[in-house]
Amino acid sequence: MSRTIASGQNSGRTRPTKPKKQQRLQKRKRDDVDIEELEVQVQQLDPKATHTSFSDLPLSSPTQSGLKHASFSALTDIQTRAIPAALQGKDILGAAKTGSGKTLAFVVPILENLYRAQHVGQDAGLGAMVISPTRELAIQIYEVLRKVGGRGHQFSAGLFIGGKDHKAERDALGRMNILIGTPGRILHHLSSAPNFDLDNLQMLVLDEADRCMDMGFQKDIDAIIDYLPPKRQTLLFSATQSKRVSDLSRLALKDPEYIAVHDKSHAATPKTLQQNYVVTPLPDKLDTLWSFIQSSKKAKILVFFSSAKQVRFVFESFRHMQPGIPLQHLHGRQKQTARLDTVQKFSQMKHACLFSTDVAARGLDFPAVDWVVQVDCPEDADTYIHRVGRTARYERDGRAIIFLDPSEEKGMLARLEQKKVPIERINVRPKKQQSIKSQLQDQCFKDPQLKYLGQKAFISYAKSLRVQKDREVFDVQKYNLGEYAESMGLPGQPNIKFLKSDPEEVRRRKNAPRIQLSDSEVDLDEEHADDDEGVERRKAKTEKDSVRTKYDRMFERKNQDVFADHYAKIIHDGERNDVDASRLDGEQVSDNELFGVKRRIPASGEDMPNPEAIPKSYTEDGQARTIHIPGAKEGLVLDSKRREKLLKSKKQLLKLKESGKKLVFDDDGQAHEIYELGDEDEFRARGTADDQRRQFVENEGERVRLADIEDKALAKQKRKEKKDKRKAREREAEVDDGDDDDDSGVEGPTLGGNEKVIDPFADDYEGPGSQSSDSESGTGERGDDGPPRKKKWFENDKRAGRDGDNEHDKEIETFDDLEAEAARLLG
Numbered sequence: 083m084s085r086t087i088a089s090g091q092n093s094g095r096t097r098p099t100k101p102k103k104q105q106r107l108q109k110r111k112r113d114d115v116d117i118e119e120l121e122v123q124v125q126q127l128d129p130k131a132t133h134t135s136f137s138d139l140p141l142s143s144p145t146q147s148g149l150k151h152a153s154f155s156a157l158t159d160i161q162t163r164a165i166p167a168a169l170q171g172k173d174i175l176g177a178a179k180t181g182s183g184k185t186l187a188f189v190v191p192i193l194e195n196l197y198r199a200q201h202v203g204q205d206a207g208l209g210a211m212v213i214s215p216t217r218e219l220a221i222q223i224y225e226v227l228r229k230v231g232g233r234g235h236q237f238s239a240g241l242f243i244g245g246k247d248h249k250a251e252r253d254a255l256g257r258m259n260i261l262i263g264t265p266g267r268i269l270h271h272l273s274s275a276p277n278f279d280l281d282n283l284q285m286l287v288l289d290e291a292d293r294c295m296d297m298g299f300q301k302d303i304d305a306i307i308d309y310l311p312p313k314r315q316t317l318l319f320s321a322t323q324s325k326r327v328s329d330l331s332r333l334a335l336k337d338p339e340y341i342a343v344h345d346k347s348h349a350a351t352p353k354t355l356q357q358n359y360v361v362t363p364l365p366d367k368l369d370t371l372w373s374f375i376q377s378s379k380k381a382k383i384l385v386f387f388s389s390a391k392q393v394r395f396v397f398e399s400f401r402h403m404q405p406g407i408p409l410q411h412l413h414g415r416q417k418q419t420a421r422l423d424t425v426q427k428f429s430q431m432k433h434a435c436l437f438s439t440d441v442a443a444r445g446l447d448f449p450a451v452d453w454v455v456q457v458d459c460p461e462d463a464d465t466y467i468h469r470v471g472r473t474a475r476y477e478r479d480g481r482a483i484i485f486l487d488p489s490e491e492k493g494m495l496a497r498l499e500q501k502k503v504p505i506e507r508i509n510v511r512p513k514k515q516q517s518i519k520s521q522l523q524d525q526c527f528k529d530p531q532l533k534y535l536g537q538k539a540f541i542s543y544a545k546s547l548r549v550q551k552d553r554e555v556f557d558v559q560k561y562n563l564g565e566y567a568e569s570m571g572l573p574g575q576p577n578i579k580f581l582k583s584d585p586e587e588v589r590r591r592k593n594a595p596r597i598q599l600s601d602s603e604v605d606l607d608e609e610h611a612d613d614d615e616g617v618e619r620r621k622a623k624t625e626k627d628s629v630r631t632k633y634d635r636m637f638e639r640k641n642q643d644v645f646a647d648h649y650a651k652i653i654h655d656g657e658r659n660d661v662d663a664s665r666l667d668g669e670q671v672s673d674n675e676l677f678g679v680k681r682r683i684p685a686s687g688e689d690m691p692n693p694e695a696i697p698k699s700y701t702e703d704g705q706a707r708t709i710h711i712p713g714a715k716e717g718l719v720l721d722s723k724r725r726e727k728l729l730k731s732k733k734q735l736l737k738l739k740e741s742g743k744k745l746v747f748d749d750d751g752q753a754h755e756i757y758e759l760g761d762e763d764e765f766r767a768r769g770t771a772d773d774q775r776r777q778f779v780e781n782e783g784e785r786v787r788l789a790d791i792e793d794k795a796l797a798k799q800k801r802k803e804k805k806d807k808r809k810a811r812e813r814e815a816e817v818d819d820g821d822d823d824d825d826s827g828v829e830g831p832t833l834g835g836n837e838k839v840i841d842p843f844a845d846d847y848e849g850p851g852s853q854s855s856d857s858e859s860g861t862g863e864r865g866d867d868g869p870p871r872k873k874k875w876f877e878n879d880k881r882a883g884r885d886g887d888n889e890h891d892k893e894i895e896t897f898d899d900l901e902a903e904a905a906r907l908l909g
């Protein structure tokens with residue numbers, strides 16, 4: 083994907099007139115003067131001075147205009163400190179809290195440094211490359227670049243994130259000045275596209291640098307860096323920055339500026355973020371989550387799990403229980419379009435709950451998220467900080483809650499304290515805690531697909547515990563896995579074949595790009611590698627494996643159809659565009675609150691809106707319609723097209739009904755099961771229960787056999803009557819018409835003698851393959867005067883030929899065949 087981020091380019095078709103040419107030359111001269119002046123001002127900038135607004139900085143007029151248009155005027159702390167240094171060409175290692183505006187801190191310098199170097203147009207080649215660990219984040223950066231640079235700059239920018247046409251991307255490569263992409267995709271093009279020329283690259287930016295530099299991306303980043311010119315400016319940004327010398331030497335940073343905005347502050351997370359934890363044993367987690375959702379239906383909630391399978395299971399099971407709030411899910415195993423769709427919709431919705439893996443943990447700027455809930459404990463404090471950073475962004479309020487198993491509490495709290503994360507314990511109000519265990523059990527019992535998904539989710543969760551590197555926090559022996567399986571509604575604890583190898587090695591394999599693994603290694607656990615590279619690996623693995631189980635196919639289908647329908651339903655809700663959600667915080671604790679802690683009054687002290695006044699953004703509490711079917715145990719929930727279709731099929735509906743049973747009524751007219759009123763002695767006199775059952779089955783079998791004989795005789799009689807009537811009619815017709823067949827005007831064959839026209843709509847036609855009593859010859863193909871039987875879908879020509887009396891019968895399949903046959907017989 084490549085496009086010019088500037089507006090109003092010359093199309094090149096019309097020859098510029100002389101005055102236009104002169105105007106252009108004059109503009110260029112003016113630009114040159116501007117650029118020279120800017121250059122002087124930039125060099126004179128004092129990076130230590132405190133600039134408060136973008137207009138204080140020496141920025142070009144296209145950038146100033148873009149910033150103004152996007153309503154960015156005041157600088158955030160990280161922007162105040164990073165932009166001047168970056169404008170002067172320094173390498174930067176920047177760390178600032180989540181939501182503090184790091185994106186602009188590198189987007190503005192990219193635009194300005196390339197502008198001052200006049201690094202624009204096709205000949206200039208690629209001038210800046212931004213690497214992001216996830217596709218969603220790359221798109222978000224691209225959007226910010228377009229918002230700020232799109233108004234006046236002439237750069238051409240491209241987005242390389244996978245899931246798009248390789249060739250189109252390769253063709254666009256030669257024209258790009260700024261490229262934003264994920265490591266795997268960039269490396270792919272570097273190693274395969276001859277026109278990917280990086281000789282002129284001036285700036286490299288790594289957003290979420292610590293993630294880019296960790297094991298999962300290590301090899302890709304190292305390989306990319308090998309392609310880059312050594313003389314370049316490098317900027318690294320993250321909310322949690324590693325200062326490991328080894329990392330910096332890999333990137334060849336030159337005398338970098340360390341800009342850590344939250345070093346001196348007392349907390350690593352925004353002060354507008356209220357953080358709490360609740361100790362909830364693993365088997366109660368889903369109950370607590372459900373209860374939480376029930377008490378927060380008028381909020382925007384982001385829920386984190388440790389694996390894609392956990393996300394899918396909880397999403398699928400919760401949505402069938404009609405939670406009263408639109409549910410969405412996001413993980414690396416979804417198709418690219420579904421992922422982007424979800425991100426976009428969740429951004430726009432006012433009240434919704436998104437279940438996600440850590441694919442949404444970093445960098446994503448969802449507007450107005452009220453709650454971040456961590457159901458599965460994050461692998462470390464950094465991941466915790468990134469997850470909670472999806473709320474309380476840019477000076478807004480937000481709340482975060484993490485569910486900790488008793489075994490995780492001590493270790494995790496110590497890790498968070500080390501990282502300066504202020505967090506307080508709260509308790510679940512027992513009155514508000516609901517149990518959904520029996521509902522989950524019921525669902526898994528009725529829906530084998532869900533049960534299978536639950537089993538996979540359980541296994542992937544157990545494995546994720548096993549490969550955690552922090553053993554002080556995660557001790558797999560201390561979790562009550564058996565009860566957890568039960569709480570998910572599973573009939574028993576699934577077998578977990580823990581890998582025999584060292585967990586450290588398993589983690590290395592999980593994170594390493596596929597290229598570096600031998601085939602046998604790839605077959606090892608890839609359950610919860612949920613980043614984009616993990617997905618690529620799995621895709622390659624699937625393509626390689628020609629054998630897929632029926633479960634694989636089942637879930638592929640389910641993902642594409644059932645889930646897509648569900649999304650379609652969500653999209654059509656009205657009032658989704660009001661993204662500037664009013665916050666509900668600030669209320670004193672209400673009866674609806676799950677947690678027994680008072681909410682905090684926001685620092686701003688602004689008036690809070692009445693929750694009742696907030697319009698519903700989904701119909702009827704977001705609940706799917708339920709249709710009551712007479713005689714059925716439960717209503718039918720219409721939450722998919724498939725279920726809607728069920729309503730049209732009587733046969734399917736019958737299955738939902740309870741089967742009838744025989745009851746006897748006593749003297750008072752009360753109904754009883756038949757055995758309740760029987761005399762025990764009489765019962766025993768009839769023999770043992772087994773004998774009686776056998777006898778009953780035999781009697782009933784005999785009754786059915788006799789009834790069948792009767793039915794057959796009756797059917798035979800009816801057919802005979804019909805046949806006689808038809809023959810009588812034919813005889814009458816012959817008498818009426820005489821021998822004038824040729825003039826009858828009837829098209830098509832007419833057959834003489836005992837042969838007859840095959841008319842599937844005639845009264846006596848019994849359909850292909852039906853065995854009339856007239857033709858009980860055993861061949862089943864054709865009686866003396868029965869119609870030829872059509873070949874069944876499972877029969878080949880040979881069989882049809884063997885079964886038929888007449889070898890030509892088997893050929894009659896189409897009307898043309900019939901004409902030919904008639905001609906043969908007549909001839």
Ligand SMILES: Nc1ncnc2c1ncn2[C@@H]1O[C@H](COP(=O)(O)OP(=O)(O)OP(=O)(O)O)[C@@H](O)[C@H]1O
Binds near residue numbers: 156180182447
């Ligand atoms: N100078 C500014 N004025 C007003 N809003 C700003 C400014 N800078 C950034 N923002 C807004 O703040 C929000 C967070 O910005 P951004 O996504 O860059 O944060 P971040 O530091 O990169 O967060 P994370 O660490 O989670 O990636 C965005 O919605 C952005 O539009």
